[in-house]
Amino acid sequence: MKKWVPTIIFLALALLSILALIFLPAFLPQLAKNRWVWIAAYLTLAIFSILYRDNPIYRVAEHLFVGIALGYGLALTWWLALWQIALQPLFVEGRLILIIPIAIGLLYFTRLIPKASWLIRIPISITLGFFSGVAIPLIFQATIFEHTKASLVLPQMFQPGNPWPGIWAIVLLIGILTTLAYFFFSRKEKSVLNPVSKVGIVFIMLGFGATFGLTVMSRVSLLIGRVQFLLREWLGIIAQ
Amino acid sequence: MNFWEKLGKIDRRIIYMVLAVAVIVPLILTVKLPSKVRAMPRTKNIFDHIENIDPNGERKAILLSVDFDPQTEPELKPQLEAIIRHAFARNIPLMVMAIPIQGTDIGLEVLTRLAEEHNKEYGIDYVLLGWKPSPVAVILGMGNFINQVFPTDYFGTPLSELPVMKGIRNYDNVGLVMDFTGSSYYMAWVIYAHTPYDVPVATGVTSVSVADIYPFLGSKQFVGMLAGMKAGAEYERLVKDKYYPDKDIFLRGTQAMPALSASLLVIILFVIIGNISYFATRRKK
Numbered sequence: 001m002k003k004w005v006p007t008i009i010f011l012a013l014a015l016l017s018i019l020a021l022i023f024l025p026a027f028l029p030q031l032a033k034n035r036w037v038w039i040a041a042y043l044t045l046a047i048f049s050i051l052y053r054d055n056p057i058y059r060v061a062e063h064l065f066v067g068i069a070l071g072y073g074l075a076l077t078w079w080l081a082l083w084q085i086a087l088q089p090l091f092v093e094g095r096l097i098l099i100i101p102i103a104i105g106l107l108y109f110t111r112l113i114p115k116a117s118w119l120i121r122i123p124i125s126i127t128l129g130f131f132s133g134v135a136i137p138l139i140f141q142a143t144i145f146e147h148t149k150a151s152l153v154l155p156q157m158f159q160p161g162n163p164w165p166g167i168w169a170i171v172l173l174i175g176i177l178t179t180l181a182y183f184f185f186s187r188k189e190k191s192v193l194n195p196v197s198k199v200g201i202v203f204i205m206l207g208f209g210a211t212f213g214l215t216v217m218s219r220v221s222l223l224i225g226r227v228q229f230l231l232r233e234w235l236g237i238i239a240q
Numbered sequence: 241m242n243f244w245e246k247l248g249k250i251d252r253r254i255i256y257m258v259l260a261v262a263v264i265v266p267l268i269l270t271v272k273l274p275s276k277v278r279a280m281p282r283t284k285n286i287f288d289h290i291e292n293i294d295p296n297g298e299r300k301a302i303l304l305s306v307d308f309d310p311q312t313e314p315e316l317k318p319q320l321e322a323i324i325r326h327a328f329a330r331n332i333p334l335m336v337m338a339i340p341i342q343g344t345d346i347g348l349e350v351l352t353r354l355a356e357e358h359n360k361e362y363g364i365d366y367v368l369l370g371w372k373p374s375p376v377a378v379i380l381g382m383g384n385f386i387n388q389v390f391p392t393d394y395f396g397t398p399l400s401e402l403p404v405m406k407g408i409r410n411y412d413n414v415g416l417v418m419d420f421t422g423s424s425y426y427m428a429w430v431i432y433a434h435t436p437y438d439v440p441v442a443t444g445v446t447s448v449s450v451a452d453i454y455p456f457l458g459s460k461q462f463v464g465m466l467a468g469m470k471a472g473a474e475y476e477r478l479v480k481d482k483y484y485p486d487k488d489i490f491l492r493g494t495q496a497m498p499a500l501s502a503s504l505l506v507i508i509l510f511v512i513i514g515n516i517s518y519f520a521t522r523r524k525k
Contacts, residue, residue, distance in 0.1 A: 051256045076341045081373050134376060135431070142431040142461065150459035172458070211451045214468070218315060218447035220263075220503045221469040224496045225314020227263050238267050239495065 009057070013042070030236030041234040044226050151176055175203040248517030255510060262506040266498035279474040282457060285464030286418070286442045287478045290326050293415035299407040300415035301333040303382075305429065306343035306350075312422030312446050313346070318472030318493030319444035320350055320420050322479055327366075328358040329483035332415070333404045334366035337390070339375045339425050344368070344394060357489070363393075363402040370394035375425070379432040383411050383439075411439035416463065420444040426453065430461050444471070473497045 020031075032038060046061035086102055089095045104126065110119040153173055157166035182200030187193045231238045241249075279287070293300050304323065308316045327334045336347045348368055360366060369390045372378045381389040386409065387399045399405045407413060417439055419429045426443040434441040440463050445453060447468030456462045466475060473493035480491065 052253060073341060076344070076371075080341060080344070080371050085372070131376060134380065138431045138435050142435040146435075146459040146461055147455050150455070207451060211448075214447040214450050216507055217470075217500070217504060218468060220259075220500060220507070221315045221447065221496070222312070223259075224263055224267075224469070224499045224503070225317075227260075227267060227499070228314070228492070228496060231264070231267055239270060239490065 013045075028236065032234050032236065037233050041230055044230060048226075174199070179203050244517050244520035247513055248521060250510075250513075258510075259503055259506055262502040263499045266502045267495070270495075279478055280467075280471065282465045282467065283471045283474045284478070286323075286416075286466065287326070287464075287475065289416055289440060289442070289463045290323075290330065290332070293330070293332055298413075299333070300413055301335050301404075301408050302327050303335045303337070303414050303417045304347070305337055305339060305417065305419045305421075305425070306347040307339045307419055307421035307423070307425040308346065309340060309342040309422070310346070314496075315446045315469045315472070316420045316422060316444055317346070317350065318469060318476060318491070318496075319466040320346075321354060321492065322472055322475035323418055323444070323466075324350060324354050325358070325489075326475075326479045326483070328354065328360050329479065331365070333408065335369055335386075335404075335408070335414075336366065337369040337378075338371045339378070339421075339428070341371050344371045348394065363397070364404055367399070367402055367404045368394040369399075375428050376432055379428055380436070383433065383437040385410055411437040414439055417441045418444065420466075421449075422446045424449070424452070426456075426462075430456055434461055442466075469493050469496055469500060 032041075043061045043064065046057045047065075049055055050058045086098060090098045090102065104123050107119045107123045110116040151169075151173055153166065153169045157169050159165070178196050178200035180200070181193045182197040182204065184193055184197070228238070290302065293302070302323075304320070306320060324334065334351075336351055338344045338347055351362075351366060351368060354360075355362065355366060362368075369386075370393060372389060378389050387405070390399060392398050393402065411417075411433065417429055417433055419426050419441065421443065422445070426441075426445060426449075429441045429443070433439050441461070442463040442465065443453065444466035445468070447470075450465070450467045453462065453465050453467075457465055466472060470493075473491070473496065476491040476494050480487075480489065
C-alpha cells in the first residue's frame, strides 16, 4: 500500500463523518450528538487500524494517547498531590512542619547535580527503611504463613458423604510438592526427584494453560468493551 | 501448498474479521441469555457477604477502591457498577477511593450516574474520598482513622461534615473492602488491611489475574473474587433478580456475554484448526 493511502482514507473518513453529522441524524436519530463521542470513536477505529498493518493514522492515535495520558496524570498529580497535600497546607494554611518532608522529597532532585548527588541517599534510605519495616513481617504473614496453612490436609476435610474438599487438598499438596521439586535444580542425574519433577511439569503446564485461556478471555473482553462503545454510545444501534 | 498447510497459514486479518463478526453480530442481535444465570461460588460469596451486612444493625460501610484505568474498564466497570447497585439497594453507606490516580475520575463518573438512577444523595448515601499518594501509608492509616488519611472528600468538604461518615472511623466500621484492579493492588489490600486489621476484603480483577488470586481464595484471605467481565455479568444478574426484577436497567456485562461466548468459540475453533494443521503437516515432513 502506498504511504499516502492511509492519509487519504483518514481525510475521506473525516469528510464522511461531517456529512454523517449533517445528514445521518435524520435516519439514525439515536446517533451520538456529543462530538467527544465521535472523537473517541474515530480514535478507537484508528487504533484498530493496526490490525491491518502499521500506518500513520494508528501512529497519530498512539502518540495522542501517550501524550494525553501523561498530561492527564501530571495535572491530577499536581492538583491532588502537590497542591492539596503539600503546597496549599504550607503556603495557604501556614503548616510550617511540612517544610521537613518537602525538603526531604526535594533531595531526590540532587541526582541532577553531580556534586550533591550523594544526598539522594537520605530520601531513599528513609523510604526503604519505612517500607521494609512495615512490609516484611506483613508480607510473610499474608503470603508464606497463610498459604502454607491453607495447603495443609486436615482430617476434617474428609466429611462423610462429601470427601471432595479432602481430595482436592491432596491434589493441591501434590501439586505444590512436585512443582517445588521441579525447581530444585541442584539434584543428581539419577535423583529420585527427577520423576517427581516430571509430575510437577504437568501441574506447571496446567497452570500455563489456564493462564493463557484467561488471558485470551481478558483480551476479548476488552475488544467487546470497545465494540459496545461503538455500537451503543456512538451509533446507538444496541440497547441504551 | 496443500489444504492442511493452507489451513495453518490463514492470514491473521481473516481471523480478525471472523472475530469481529463473532463480537458484533450477537451484540446487534441482542441474543437473550437464559433467565437464570448460575453464579460461580467465588462471585456468590461476595453477594452473600454484602447481604449479611445489616443496614439497621451496627453501622458498617462498604469501601470500594477503584484501582483501574480506562484500559481495563470493559472488564472491571460492570463489576463496579453491580457492587454499587447492590450497596445502594441495601442502603449501605458507600465510600469510594482510588490508589492509582486515574481511578478517582472513573469512580466519580460511575457514582454520579448510578446515584441519579437510584435516587441517592452525595454525602448522605455515598462519598468519594478521592486519592492520596503512597498506597501502603493510606491503607495502613485508614485502619486507625479514615479522616486522618482523608480529612476532606474529593471535593474538599471535611468528612466530619458528611452524614454518610457518621459512626465510621476505621476498618472496624467497614463491612467489606472491595478492590477493583487490573494490576496487583489486591495484594496491598490483603497485606496491609486484611492481615493487620482483619477487615473482610474481596477483589474484582481482570481475567488475566485470576490464577494469581486463587491461593488467596484458598486461604480465605479474600471473601470472594469477581473474575473478569463474566463475573461482572453474574453479579449484575444476582442484583437485578433480587432487587430490580422489573426495572429496566442497562447491564453492561450481561449484554456482552453472548459476544464473549461466540468469540471464545471462534478462538477455540481456530486453535483446533491450527493444531490439526500442525499435526497433519508434521506427519508429512
